[in-house]
Amino acid sequence: MIRRIDELACTGCGVCAMICPGDVIEMDEGKKARIKYAKDCWTCFSCELACVFKAVDVHPFRKPKPMAW
Amino acid sequence: MNKEKNLWEIVKSDVLVIGGGFGGLWAALRASGKNSSVTLVDKSFAGKSGHSYFAGGAMMVLPPGDDLDEYVYDITLGNEWLVDQEMVTSVFSESYSRMKDLEAYGISFRKRGDKYTWTLARGTRQVKNFWPEHATAADMVTMLRKVALFRGVQVIDHVYIYDLAKDEAGNIAGAAGLGVKDTKNYLFHSKSVVLATNSGSYRGHHLACELQGTGPFMAYDAGARLKNPEFHYINIRPAKHEIEGSGILPAIGAKWVNGKGVHFMKDYDPVLKKDRAPVFKIVVAAAKEALKGNDPISIDVESLLPEERERFRSLQVSHGWMPILFEKCRREEGYDPLLDNIEWQPAYEANKIGIDADIRCRTSMKGLFAAGMARELGINPFTGWSITACTWSGCQAGDSAAEYARNESFKKIDFHEVGKSHEDFFSPMYSKAGKDPDSVVNEIQKVLFPVDALIIMKEDKLENALNQILEIKEEKISELSVKDIHNLIKARETRTMVFSAEITLKSSLMRKETRENIYYREDYPSPDNKNWLKWIFVRKDADDQPVFSTEPVPFERYPFKPDRT
Ligand SMILES: Cc1cc2nc3c(=O)[nH]c(=O)nc-3n(C[C@H](O)[C@H](O)[C@H](O)COP(=O)(O)OP(=O)(O)OC[C@H]3O[C@@H](n4cnc5c(N)ncnc54)[C@H](O)[C@@H]3O)c2cc1C
Ligand code: SF4
Ligand code: SF4
Numbered sequence: 001m002i003r004r005i006d007e008l009a010c011t012g013c014g015v016c017a018m019i020c021p022g023d024v025i026e027m028d029e030g031k032k033a034r035i036k037y038a039k040d041c042w043t044c045f046s047c048e049l050a051c052v053f054k055a056v057d058v059h060p061f062r063k064p065k066p067m068a069w
Numbered sequence: 070m071n072k073e074k075n076l077w078e079i080v081k082s083d084v085l086v087i088g089g090g091f092g093g094l095w096a097a098l099r100a101s102g103k104n105s106s107v108t109l110v111d112k113s114f115a116g117k118s119g120h121s122y123f124a125g126g127a128m129m130v131l132p133p134g135d136d137l138d139e140y141v142y143d144i145t146l147g148n149e150w151l152v153d154q155e156m157v158t159s160v161f162s163e164s165y166s167r168m169k170d171l172e173a174y175g176i177s178f179r180k181r182g183d184k185y186t187w188t189l190a191r192g193t194r195q196v197k198n199f200w201p202e203h204a205t206a207a208d209m210v211t212m213l214r215k216v217a218l219f220r221g222v223q224v225i226d227h228v229y230i231y232d233l234a235k236d237e238a239g240n241i242a243g244a245a246g247l248g249v250k251d252t253k254n255y256l257f258h259s260k261s262v263v264l265a266t267n268s269g270s271y272r273g274h275h276l277a278c279e280l281q282g283t284g285p286f287m288a289y290d291a292g293a294r295l296k297n298p299e300f301h302y303i304n305i306r307p308a309k310h311e312i313e314g315s316g317i318l319p320a321i322g323a324k325w326v327n328g329k330g331v332h333f334m335k336d337y338d339p340v341l342k343k344d345r346a347p348v349f350k351i352v353v354a355a356a357k358e359a360l361k362g363n364d365p366i367s368i369d370v371e372s373l374l375p376e377e378r379e380r381f382r383s384l385q386v387s388h389g390w391m392p393i394l395f396e397k398c399r400r401e402e403g404y405d406p407l408l409d410n411i412e413w414q415p416a417y418e419a420n421k422i423g424i425d426a427d428i429r430c431r432t433s434m435k436g437l438f439a440a441g442m443a444r445e446l447g448i449n450p451f452t453g454w455s456i457t458a459c460t461w462s463g464c465q466a467g468d469s470a471a472e473y474a475r476n477e478s479f480k481k482i483d484f485h486e487v488g489k490s491h492e493d494f495f496s497p498m499y500s501k502a503g504k505d506p507d508s509v510v511n512e513i514q515k516v517l518f519p520v521d522a523l524i525i526m527k528e529d530k531l532e533n534a535l536n537q538i539l540e541i542k543e544e545k546i547s548e549l550s551v552k553d554i555h556n557l558i559k560a561r562e563t564r565t566m567v568f569s570a571e572i573t574l575k576s577s578l579m580r581k582e583t584r585e586n587i588y589y590r591e592d593y594p595s596p597d598n599k600n601w602l603k604w605i606f607v608r609k610d611a612d613d614q615p616v617f618s619t620e621p622v623p624f625e626r627y628p629f630k631p632d633r634t
């Protein structure tokens with residue numbers, strides 16, 4: 001699940017918010033990327049891969065859900 | 070009338086394509102090549118969302134010299150006879166040309182010297198899978214998006230489509246949507262529509278479960294017929310995170326083990342495949358082990374041959390997100406998924422419900438065409454079949470939709486109906502006291518995720534699950550309450566989930582048999598070829614209720630026929 005966007009490293013290019021399939025990231029007034037709906041994160045790493053400024057950090061574990069048993 | 074129109078940002082084109090994965094992108098490309106103006110709309114970013122972008126990229130292809138009949142036979146057997154053999158024939162007949170198209174667009178497939186290398190598709194005797202250089206479909210869909218733009222397709226990202234629009238004669242004439250980022254109301258006015266949204270899931274444990282493709286349910290609402298509601302795709306993956314290509318591990322020596330350290334597959338598929346059995350069998354076996362109290366299930370990677378492990382690393386853990394995942398597992402969680410055994414979990418992955426369509430991907434609704442997994446494309450999710458079949462259906466639907474548009478004029482949209490569906494879609498914004506969609510999704514998950522609901526199926530459990538779903542439908546769905554657009558979309562998706570669960574459970578109660586690689590009813594453990602060489606369909610009646618019907622598989626038209634005893 002996405003856990004952090006480094007505000008200092010973020011240049012506000014908007015790429016992560018544009019490609020996020022879960023509509024998790026928003027560009028805020030100050031033109032920085034902000035995590036808005038973390039619990040809807042797909043844990044797909046697209047944002048981390050796309051950010052050339054290395055501002056995004058996604059943890060490999062997905063959000064816990066009701067289990068199979 | 071003008072007041073109604075003013076509410077909308079109107080986008081007009083001959084053909085509208087909804088969804089930008091393999092199905093939608095191919096449909097848009099093909100339609101644009103036929104002198105039609107084409108708009109492609111996606112709720113996220115076409116070519117970078119949906120299953121296509123995250124897929125491994127294996128494609129089943131019939132190369133020149135191979136026998137088409139053998140391929141059709143293998144796929145028919147893998148679907149235990151319940152697949153349209155005419156469709157399978159058409160899919161493979163075109164598969165090599167589509168791979169060549171991709172090459173012409175700049176995608177390279179693995180070769181040794183000037184010869185393609187391929188792998189045998191799991192669960193088949195003959196069918197070949199061809200692989201793009203980096204074992205990822207991401208490059209392919211990214212490229213298809215570029216080609217579509219180059220060909221003049223108008224691509225509109227971040228618009229969620231919630232309903233199809235009709236003309237005054239009741240034929241499909243566009244769709245209504247909401248801008249996810251710009252919050253505008255969009256009305257797409259077109260002569261024909263291709264639905265390519267994929268099918269749905271329940272936001273489950275795997276990456277693939279996150280996409281809620283609502284297209285088949287929009288088609289159902291508009292009056293189209295859905296097929297295969299009783300089938301679903303079950304899979305087994307690491308419990309906490311993805312591993313792309315994890316299906317390959319048993320093929321290179323990894324073994325399934327239960328909580329007692331026993332290699333249990335030898336008891337379930339002793340003769341043939343054991344750990345390499347088709348995924349459906351492994352999922353059912355793992356679920357049974359768990360119900361016996363033998364959990365957790367894991368995959369023994371310590372027994373991998375070192376050279377196979379390193380080959381997997383160099384092929385799969387070398388690009389995209391896999392190196393990041395491996396690095397973080399190592400650094401932060403203290404293990405390497407290829408060296409240390411971790412827990413795996415069986416789970417419901419995605420619906421197999423699709424829109425019923427003919428061989429040219431025309432649906433029963435005039436003006437409506439279906440592509441990708443939103444169209445019914447068989448049951449067995451063999452690696453490599455889905456991309457090839459989604460590609461095929463995209464091409465068929467794109468050609469058919471353009472042809473239809475060429476012979477039609479723009480019809481007047483029925484704004485009264487569009488207004489009603491707009492109001493209905495927005496209603497959770499005006500409800501103050503209702504439930505929030507997340508809590509309802511959680512309730513649905515609690516009903517459907519236990520392995521003895523939809524993996525090990527049985528009459529009493531199915532009935533129990535159905536009653537709980539109907540209760541959720543009665544008491545909670547009409548009362549959803551949200552505060553923003555993001556959650557408004559979730560509210561619609563939640564409603565679709567409840568409906569999809571209802572028809573899946575009802576139709577699973579109907580099919581009283583087991584087919585070993587696609588469908589497991591514990592209380593009816595054998596195939597019933599006498600009564601169940603049939604497909605189940607569902608459509609809406611005049612009172613908005615789902616009505617189910619069955620039709621025999623038309624073997625009289627097909628090359629291969631089963632033994633009916
Ligand atoms: C991890 C993974 C690996 C896979 N590996 C392989 C493989 O190696 N080989 C293989 O053959 N298959 C593979 N598959 C399966 C295959 O990728 C999919 O079946 C196929 O890509 C589906 O394509 P599609 O066009 O039907 O849908 P998708 O690619 O899912 O596209 C649907 C699009 O519709 C959009 N959409 C949905 N609803 C709406 C709406 N209401 N309004 C607007 N837009 C909407 C979505 O945003 C999405 O972009 C894999 C799947 C996954 C998840
Ligand atoms: S991609 Fe990186 S730099 Fe660009 S907005 Fe996102 S976090 Fe900021
Ligand atoms: S990991 Fe994927 S879903 Fe999650 S925030 Fe990043 S891009 Fe969005």
